[in-house]
Amino acid sequence: MNTHAAATSVKQSIVVEAPIARAFEVFVKDFGRFKPAEHNLLGVAIAETVFEPQVGGHIYDRGIDGSLCRWARVLAYEPPNRLLMSWDISPRWQIETNLGRTSEWEVRFTAETASRTRVEIEHRHLERHGQGWEGVRDGVGGEEGWPLYLQRFADLFARPTGR
Amino acid sequence: MTYDYPQFTTLADPTRRAVFELVAERPRSVAEITRALTVTQSAVSQHLKVLREAQLVRAVPKGASNIYHIDPDGLERLRAELDRFWGKTLTAYKAAVENTPKEEPQ
Numbered sequence: 001m002n003t004h005a006a007a008t009s010v011k012q013s014i015v016v017e018a019p020i021a022r023a024f025e026v027f028v029k030d031f032g033r034f035k036p037a038e039h040n041l042l043g044v045a046i047a048e049t050v051f052e053p054q055v056g057g058h059i060y061d062r063g064i065d066g067s068l069c070r071w072a073r074v075l076a077y078e079p080p081n082r083l084l085m086s087w088d089i090s091p092r093w094q095i096e097t098n099l100g101r102t103s104e105w106e107v108r109f110t111a112e113t114a115s116r117t118r119v120e121i122e123h124r125h126l127e128r129h130g131q132g133w134e135g136v137r138d139g140v141g142g143e144e145g146w147p148l149y150l151q152r153f154a155d156l157f158a159r160p161t162g163r
Numbered sequence: 164m165t166y167d168y169p170q171f172t173t174l175a176d177p178t179r180r181a182v183f184e185l186v187a188e189r190p191r192s193v194a195e196i197t198r199a200l201t202v203t204q205s206a207v208s209q210h211l212k213v214l215r216e217a218q219l220v221r222a223v224p225k226g227a228s229n230i231y232h233i234d235p236d237g238l239e240r241l242r243a244e245l246d247r248f249w250g251k252t253l254t255a256y257k258a259a260v261e262n263t264p265k266e267e268p269q
Contacts, residue, residue: 007187007188007189007233007238007239007242008184008187008238008242009242010242010245010246010249012246012249012250012253013253014253014254014256014257016256016257016260016261017260017261018260018261022260023260026256026259026260027256027260030259033255033259034252034255034256034258034259035252035255036248036251036252036255091241105249119253119256121249121252121253123245123249126238126241126242126245127183127184127187127219127238129241
């Protein structure tokens with residue numbers, strides 16, 4: 001797995017042993033299966049994560065109590081080559097309703113052979129979230145603001161991932 | 164729970180955003196930023212002051228001048244956490260793709 005990126009984006013790629021059409025299909029249909037389960041903005045456990053496969057659709061988590069959390073908008077849906085989604089989650093780990101303060105993540109699928117596919121993810125325009133941390137740092141700050149949320153985020157993903 | 168602060172407008176100014184993006188690309192001095200834009204050095208200094216107060220950039224003294232970096236307590240931390248998030252997601256995705264029965268013969 002590669003990691004390289006500009007300061008305002010995150011870029012990663014992985015090669016999977018699957019034809020491009022299948023790599024794309026699994027990414028969309030099984031997203032809830034491999035998305036880190038701790039990635040949850042709901043107050044309850046997630047019953048399912050749904051990826052609506054069309055432009056204008058959403059990725060949403062449905063809690064066991066029926067509550068919904070739509071945390072991404074599908075901006076481009078181009079099987080089997082490309083997906084573009086928004087990331088409507090603030091650094092405070094809450095749904096961001098101001099679309100000017102959301103970033104975006106693109107997934108590109110490239111066939112390396114008939115049975116091998118490179119999948120690249122670029123999560124970019126992270127600076128658009130900047131207003132969020134300014135507000136919390138300047139207005140709330142201390143232990144209760146975004147550092148708390150980021151720490152929670154950090155704790156969730158601090159375990160080795162086998163890279 | 165929502166918060167509203169005047170600081171939200173920090174990156175709304177197009178020139179200030181351009182200054183920030185140059186610093187985000189790589190650490191730079193005021194002179195380097197000024198050369199890349201069509202504004203005066205004093206205007207650039209003013210924008211950097213606002214960005215510093217908003218804790219978006221940080222000044223590191225080098226010789227007679229300052230080199231401006233992204234504030235590591237802000238954007239860099241968000242980046243690092245998202246990097247871990249996507250790493251974990253892709254690793255699990257690879258397992259999901261490759262562990263599901265395939266139809267084609269090997």
